[in-house]
Amino acid sequence: MSTEQSSNKIDFILLGRVLSLARPYKSAFILAASLAIILAPLAVLRPYLIQYTVDNYIMDFNYDGLIFMIMMLVGVLFLQAAMRYSFIFVANLLGQSVIRDLRVKVFRHITRLKLTYFDHTPVGRSTTRTISDIETINNIFSQGVITIIADILTLVVVLAVMFSTSWRLSIICLSTVPLLIIATYIFKEKVKAAYQIVRTQISNMNAFLQERITGMRIVQIFNAEEKELDNFKEINREYRKANINTILYYSIFFPVVEILSASSLGLMIWWGAKGVLSNEVTIGVLVAFPLYLGMLFRPIRMLADKFNTLQMGLVASERVFGILDNNSFINNKGTIQPEKLKGHISFEKVHFAYDGLHEVLKNISFDLEAGKTLAIVGSTGSGKTTIINILNRFYEIKSGKIQIDGIPIQDYELNALRSRLSMVLQDVFLFSGSVLENITLRDESISREEVIASAKLIGAHEFIEKLPGGYDYEVMERGATLSMGQRQLISFVRALVFNPDILILDEATSSIDPETESIIQYAIEKLIQKRTSIIIAHRLSTIRHADTIMVLHQGEIQEMGSHDELLQLKDGHYKELYEMQFNTTTA
Ligand SMILES: Nc1ncnc2c1ncn2[C@@H]1O[C@H](COP(=O)(O)OP(=O)(O)O)[C@@H](O)[C@H]1O
Ligand SMILES: [Mg+2]
Numbered sequence: 001m002s003t004e005q006s007s008n009k010i011d012f013i014l015l016g017r018v019l020s021l022a023r024p025y026k027s028a029f030i031l032a033a034s035l036a037i038i039l040a041p042l043a044v045l046r047p048y049l050i051q052y053t054v055d056n057y058i059m060d061f062n063y064d065g066l067i068f069m070i071m072m073l074v075g076v077l078f079l080q081a082a083m084r085y086s087f088i089f090v091a092n093l094l095g096q097s098v099i100r101d102l103r104v105k106v107f108r109h110i111t112r113l114k115l116t117y118f119d120h121t122p123v124g125r126s127t128t129r130t131i132s133d134i135e136t137i138n139n140i141f142s143q144g145v146i147t148i149i150a151d152i153l154t155l156v157v158v159l160a161v162m163f164s165t166s167w168r169l170s171i172i173c174l175s176t177v178p179l180l181i182i183a184t185y186i187f188k189e190k191v192k193a194a195y196q197i198v199r200t201q202i203s204n205m206n207a208f209l210q211e212r213i214t215g216m217r218i219v220q221i222f223n224a225e226e227k228e229l230d231n232f233k234e235i236n237r238e239y240r241k242a243n244i245n246t247i248l249y250y251s252i253f254f255p256v257v258e259i260l261s262a263s264s265l266g267l268m269i270w271w272g273a274k275g276v277l278s279n280e281v282t283i284g285v286l287v288a289f290p291l292y293l294g295m296l297f298r299p300i301r302m303l304a305d306k307f308n309t310l311q312m313g314l315v316a317s318e319r320v321f322g323i324l325d326n327n328s329f330i331n332n333k334g335t336i337q338p339e340k341l342k343g344h345i346s347f348e349k350v351h352f353a354y355d356g357l358h359e360v361l362k363n364i365s366f367d368l369e370a371g372k373t374l375a376i377v378g379s380t381g382s383g384k385t386t387i388i389n390i391l392n393r394f395y396e397i398k399s400g401k402i403q404i405d406g407i408p409i410q411d412y413e414l415n416a417l418r419s420r421l422s423m424v425l426q427d428v429f430l431f432s433g434s435v436l437e438n439i440t441l442r443d444e445s446i447s448r449e450e451v452i453a454s455a456k457l458i459g460a461h462e463f464i465e466k467l468p469g470g471y472d473y474e475v476m477e478r479g480a481t482l483s484m485g486q487r488q489l490i491s492f493v494r495a496l497v498f499n500p501d502i503l504i505l506d507e508a509t510s511s512i513d514p515e516t517e518s519i520i521q522y523a524i525e526k527l528i529q530k531r532t533s534i535i536i537a538h539r540l541s542t543i544r545h546a547d548t549i550m551v552l553h554q555g556e557i558q559e560m561g562s563h564d565e566l567l568q569l570k571d572g573h574y575k576e577l578y579e580m581q582f583n584t585t586t587a
Contacts, residue, residue: 010307010310010311010314011314011318014314014317014318014321015140015145015310015314017317017321018137018140018313018314018317019140019145021098021101021102022094022098022141024097024101025094025097025098028090028093028094028097029094031086031090032087032090032091032094032146033146033149035083035086035087035090036087036091036146036147036149036150036153037149037150037153038083039080039083039084039087039150039154040150040151040153040154040157041153041154041157042076042079042080042083043080043154043157043158043295044154044157044158044161044292044295045076046073046076046077046080046291047288047291047292047295048161048288049069049072049073049076050073050284050287050288050291051165051282051284051285051287051288052069052284053066053069053070053073053284054282054283054284054287054288055282055283055284055285056284057069059282059283059284088142091141091142091143091146091147092138092141092142094141094142095137095138095139095140095141095142096138098137098138098141099134099135099137099138102134102137102320103130103134105324106129106130106134106320106323106324107130109323109324109326110126110130110323112329113326113328113329114328114329114330114394114395115389115394115395116328116354116395117326117328119354122207122210122211123207123210123211123214124203124206124207124208124209124210124211125203125206125207126323127206127210128202128203128206128207129319129320129323132202132316133316133317133319133320134316134320136312136313136315136316136317137313137316137317137320138313139309139310139312139313140309140310140313140314140317143306143309143310144306144309144310144313145310147306148303148306148307148310151299151302151303151306152299152303154295154299155296155299155300158292158295158296159296161292162289162292162296165285165288165289166275166280166281166285166289168271168275168280169268169271169272169275169281169285169289172267172268172271173264173267173268173289173292173293173296174264174296175264175267176260176261176263176264176267177264177296177300179260180257180260180261180297180300180301181300183253183256183257183260184253184300184301184303184304185304187249187252187253187304188304188307188308190249191246191249191250191253191304191305191308192308192311192312194242194245194246194249195246195308195312196315197242197245198239198242198243198246199312199315200242201235201238201239201242202239204235204238204239205235205236205239208231208232208235209232212228212232253301253304254301257297257301260297261293261294261297264293264297265290265293268289268290268293269286272285272286272289273286330393330394330396330414331396331410332413332414333410334409334410334411334412334413334414334417335411335413336407336411336412336413336416337412337413337416338405338412338416338420340420340501341404341405341420341501341502342370342371342405342501342532343370343371343404343405343501343502343531343532344367344368344369344370344403344404344405344406344532345367345368345374345391345402345403345404345502345532345534346366346367346368346401346402346403346404346406347364347365347366347367347387347400347401347402348365348400348401348402348403349363349364349365349399349400349401350363350364350365350390350397350399350400350401350402351363351364351397351398351399351400352386352390352395352397352398353398354386354395356398359398359555360383360386360555361383361386361387361390361555362555362556363400363556363557364387364400364555364556364557365400365557366548366550366557366560368532368534368548369532369547370405370532371530371531371532372532372533372547372548373528373532373533373534373535373545373546373547373548374533374534374535374546374547374548374549374550375534375535375536375537375542375543375546375548375549375550376534376535376536376549376550376552377536377537377538377540377543377549377550377551377552377574377577378550378551378552378553378558379553382552382553382554382555383552383554383555384506384536384552385506385536386555387534387552388423388504388506388534388536390402391409391421391504391534392418392421392423392504393409393410393414393417393418396410404417404502419498420500420501420502421500421501421502421503421504422494422495422496422498422500422502422503422504423495423503423504423505423506424488424491424492424494424495424503424504424505424506424508425491425506425507425508426506426507426508428479428484428487428488428490428491429478429479430475430478430479430482430487430490430491431475431477432474432475432476432477433474433475434469434471434472434473434474434475435464435467435470435471435472435473435475435490436448436451436471436472438475438479438490438494439451439454439455439490439493439494439497440494440497441494446497446498448471450497451471451493451497452471454493454496454497455493457496457526458489458492458493458496458522458523458526458527459489459519459522459523459526460489460490460492460493460519460523463486463489464489464490485513485516485519485520488508488516488520489516489519489520489523491508492508492520492523492524492527495527496526496527500531501531501532502531502532502533502534503527503528503531503532503533503534504533504534504535505524505527505533505534505535505536505537506536507536507537507538508520508524508535508537517539521541521542524542539581540577540578540581540582541581543563544563545563546562546563547562548560548561548562549561549562549563549566549574551566551572551573551574551577553573558573559572559573559574
């Protein structure tokens with residue numbers, strides 16, 4: 001679960017970095033800023049015109065002049081409305097464009113990160129970063145920086161006009177401002193803290209839901225619904241509490257501001273009326289000042305909110321930049337881009353640890369000639385999948401050497417290398433989309449005909465044809481509506497259409513009924529023809545024809561040889577396994 005904290009000050013370096021994201025939209029930025037700057041003094045124009053009208057036309061009963069002034073006022077009003085509309089539109093356009101680019105950037109970055117990152121980061125957190133955190137950054141553009149500057153500008157202009165009109169009246173009006181500033185400051189701090197709790201709770205809720213919905217099967221099978229419901233209620237309660245807190249501060253703050261501004265107004269009327277009587281102040285001023293006052297209080301009140309928005313945007317951007325600054329990529333300095341690999345794989349004294357500490361593979365050495373098949377057997381956790389993970393360069397090895405066709409794997413360009421390898425994993429992952437798209441992974445260069453040909457070759461065509469819509473059958477998320485065997489076959493076709501030079505099957509047959517097994521068995525034979533293959537399997541029937549069989553035990557190679565050779569070994573592990581599975585005693 002993530003906690004979100006922030007410092008008290010505006011981090012200008014960070015702000016600069018956020019603003020630099022707007023560089024491609026310089027003209028929109030300048031337009032928005034100019035509009036904001038023009039809008040500020042324009043806002044003061046109306047009360048000023050009203051004051052002028054009252055003093056010069058109404059008091060003099062100048063009807064034509066009054067009509068003219070009213071038209072002026074309407075004109076200013078429309079101009080202001082048009083400019084305000086443009087400002088809001090441009091500012092949001094700017095913000096949305098910036099965050100669209102940022103999302104793409106973050107997603108691209110995430111897709112290139114090392115798998116280690118995903119081993120340690122909850123899915124919910126990555127989603128929150130790419131969606132809601134980035135959304136918050138939008139506010140920096142639409143409500144943050146530019147409007148804050150505009151508000152401050154408005155304040156300055158209003159104050160200037162007020163003081164130049166009547167400094168005494170201005171001072172009377174401003175007498176409550178210190179209180180307002182104190183109230184605003186307290187409010188700002190409270191709300192900020194409360195919002196941070198809200199965000200933490202959102203993130204917790206996201207992570208919780210994500211995990212439970214993905215694992216709903218487990219929740220239901222273990223009758224954990226009630227317990228999970230209680231957990232959810234707890235999180236939901238916290239979330240509500242956090243939200244109520246923020247609303248509480250608002251509900252206190254706004255009336256306080258009301259009271260202060262009403263007091264100012266009262267003081268002003270009292271003093272102003274006296275001023276009018278003694279001819280010190282004109283009626284026009286008395287009419288205009290309440291308007292100025294409104295213009296003074298509103299921005300001060302809003303500033304607190306906007307500073308919070310800005311700060312929250314900065315906190316979010318810090319977290320998003322945290323992802324962008326995470327450079328734990330698999331290093332891709334290799335340059336060799338083979339059209340085709342022969343498929344000769346060799347491991348030389350390879351050691352590997354996921355955490356850099358506890359070795360999961362120890363001193364692994366083997367040599368697999370091009371076109372041959374290696375089978376790996378061993379108990380769960382012995383390191384079989386890990387051998388594949390490092391061959392694919394999902395993880396980097398600690399020491400030793402892995403070569404393909406006599407070239408260290410890190411000398412190949414990463415994508416070029418991976419495109420020559422295909423993997424079929426035990427838990428097939430299907431995306432939502434058609435069967436066809438799941439096979440081609442939306443690679444346009446693979447034609448429908450190729451897909452059908454591959455499916456026919458390994459015997460998957462028949463079942464796909466029978467699905468409603470055939471190859472266009474819409475697979476639901478994670479392939480929930482297909483059987484395990486069907487998913488497996490689809491992933492076999494996927495592996496085959498890419499026509500890899502090296503094929504890897506990781507326990508591809510372990511969750512399949514005997515009937516489908518014969519189809520799969522056939523598919524495997526087709527798949528491994530003419531290419532180097534590594535097969536991990538529990539069913540020894542699947543692997544007995546492999547050229548070499550490796551028995552792995554706690555990360556070390558225990559035995560290695562052909563089926564017949566291994567059966568010759570006295571007290572061999574493979575022999576023991578074999579006898580266990582087939583219930584035959586050769587001795
Ligand atoms: N992503 C990972 N991060 C840390 N440890 C892992 C990871 N994947 C596997 N392991 C550990 O490495 C060991 C070997 O796992 P694995 O190669 O998956 O075994 P298997 O032979 O069942 O395929 C296990 O002890 C497992 O806990
Ligand atoms: Mg495994």
